[in-house]
Amino acid sequence: MLREFxxxxxxxxxxxxxxxxxxxxxxxxxxxxxxxDLLMPPVGLLxxxxxxxxxxxxxxxxxxxxxxxxxAAGAPTLNYGVFxxxxxxxxxxxxxxxxxxRQVNRLKAPLAPARECPYCATAIPMTAxxxxxxxxxxxxxx
Numbered sequence: 764m765l766r767e768f769x770x771x772x773x774x775x776x777x778x779x780x781x782x783x784x785x786x787x788x789x790x791x792x793x794x795x796x797x798x799x800d801l802l803m804p805p806v807g808l809l810x811x812x813x814x815x816x817x818x819x820x821x822x823x824x825x826x827x828x829x830x831x832x833x834x835a836a837g838a839p840t841l842n843y844g845v846f847x848x849x850x851x852x853x854x855x856x857x858x859x860x861x862x863x864x865r866q867v868n869r870l871k872a873p874l875a876p877a878r879e880c881p882y883c884a885t886a887i888p889m890t891a892x893x894x895x896x897x898x899x900x901x902x903x904x905x
Contacts, residue, residue, distance in 0.1 A: 790856070790859070791852075791856060794852050794855050794856055794859075795852055797855070798848055798851045798852050798855065799816065799848060802851065803815045803816075803848060803851070814844070815844040815845075815847050815848055816830070816844050816845055816848060817829055817830050817844060818830075818842075818843055818844025818845075818847070819833060819840045819841060819842045819843065819844060819845075820840065820841040820843065821833055821838050821839075821840055822838070822839040822840060822841065823838040823839060825838060830842065830844075876888075876889050877889065880894040880896065880897060880899060880901070881899075881901075882894065882897050882899040883896050883897040883899070885897070887901075
């Protein structure tokens with residue numbers, strides 16, 4: 764069983780997945796720092812000196828000057844400012860993944876030229892002798 768586990772871990776896909784997870788976590792930390800430390804402070808300044816991470820609604824009915832004070836008092840809060848920061852993080856990460864996938868798709872080798880099966884209209888490789896969908900013999904085409 765140990766040998767099987769070793770073979771599983773050494774396989775290329777598992778190692779690539781592990782590297783992707785580690786890089787993803789590091790990229791997420793960078794994006795979180797970018798949003799919290801570089802992007803949102805100027806946006807908050809433009810919107811009237813607002814710190815998005817301190818925007819909250821107290822559910823206890825009492826008012827608190829800061830989110831930290833509300834948490835210290837044990838008051839239940841809706842932290843919509845932290846949620847807004849998380850949404851901005853997600854949009855940035857999703858856009859970066861989109862750009863990465865787009866570039867990978869551009870680098871992929873183009874597909875072999877295809878033709879259409881005269882019997883079932885399925886796209887098939889030019890060198891195929893039989894259609895993989897309907898199994899028609901393409902060499903004996905009428």
